[in-house]
Amino acid sequence: MYTARADRYENSFHPDYTKRFMAIADIQAGERVLVLACGTGLEIFIATEQVGEEGEIVGVDITDAMLAKARQKKEQLKPDAKTFDVILCSSAFVLFDNPESAVVSWRNFLKPVGRLLIDITHEDNxxxxxxxxxxxxxxxxxxxxxxxxxxxxxxxxxxxxxAGYQVEKVELMDRLTGQGDTYYSADQIEEHFERITGTPLTVNLATEEFRDKTRALFREEWEKDAVNGMILNVDAVYLYVASRT
Incomplete structure (x- = not known):
């Protein structure tokens, strides 16, 4: 999914959103920062300026195309066995199969006073x-x-x-893409089905068989959530700032 998006990723809302995310992260000089699902390195290159020469940034990603894009701008940093002052995960947490298992394991990499910043999509995003x-x-x-x-x-x-964290703050990051909240009407169901089954999200799924099986169920799910035939798309994510307890 993200291999197909690597070259286009920075020509989207992500760079502007990353600036908002990193402003809340408030990285300090000398801190050691772990960036999970680092993608093309948007958070890394902001954090590098913030930590200065005494700090360190480690980026981890599983998509070769995303890492290749990051390496075009800066040599990749290698992780070691030390713990981190800050762990960041932006625009990626909903890709993890087991959310609780992920944050439990990440806690082991945080210093006792370390902080964790993760965003997840709004329930209607x-x-x-x-x-x-x-x-x-x-x-x-x-x-x-x-x-x-x-x-x-x-x-x-x-x-x-x-998982053993204290949640310090939950921030609603609205106008994520700049478009604001929108409503979709029932006469757009087929249009939206065709669009979503043709995006990078479903590039490995959207066979004709998949479309045939899910088309009617997609309509049923739409109708479950619709109010007077309309569904709401919220242009927002939640950003959580947590610390080890």
Whole structure:
């Protein structure tokens, strides 16, 4: 999914959003920062200026194309066995199959006073993709994103607290793409189905068989959420700032 997006990733809302994310991260000089799912390095290159010569940034990503893009701008840093002052994960957490297991394991890399910053989508963000995910899961199909567990801003707060974190702040990052919230009407169902099954999100899924199986279920999921035939797409994510307890 992200291999196909690597070259276009920085020609989107992501650079502007990253500046907002990093302003809240408030990285200090000399800190050691771990950037998970670092993508093309947007957070890394801002953090590098913030930590200065005495600090260190380690970026980890699983997509070769994303790492290649980052290496075009700066030599990749290698991780070692030390712990971190800050762990960042932006625009990627909903790709993890087991959210609780992920944050439990990451806690081991934080210093006792270390902080964790993660964003997750609002429960009504990227709504069309969420409806397709729900349709796919009804068929027992594995989907690239894992968002059905997000019911409201407390969903992830509770996961963090169970994992041994203290949630310091939850920030609603609105106007994520700059478009604002939008409504979609029932007569757009087919249009949105065709669009979402043709995006990088579903590039490895969207065979004709997949479309045939999910088309009717997608409509059912739309109708479940619709109010007077309309569904709301919220242009926002939640940003969580947490510390080890």
């Amino acid at each position: 990227l709504k069309v993709g969420l409806l397709l995910e729900r349709a796919a899961k009804r068929l027992g199909l594995k989907f690239p994103s894992n968002r059905t567990w997000i019911k409201d801003e407390n969903s992830f707060k509770q996961i963090l607290e169970r």
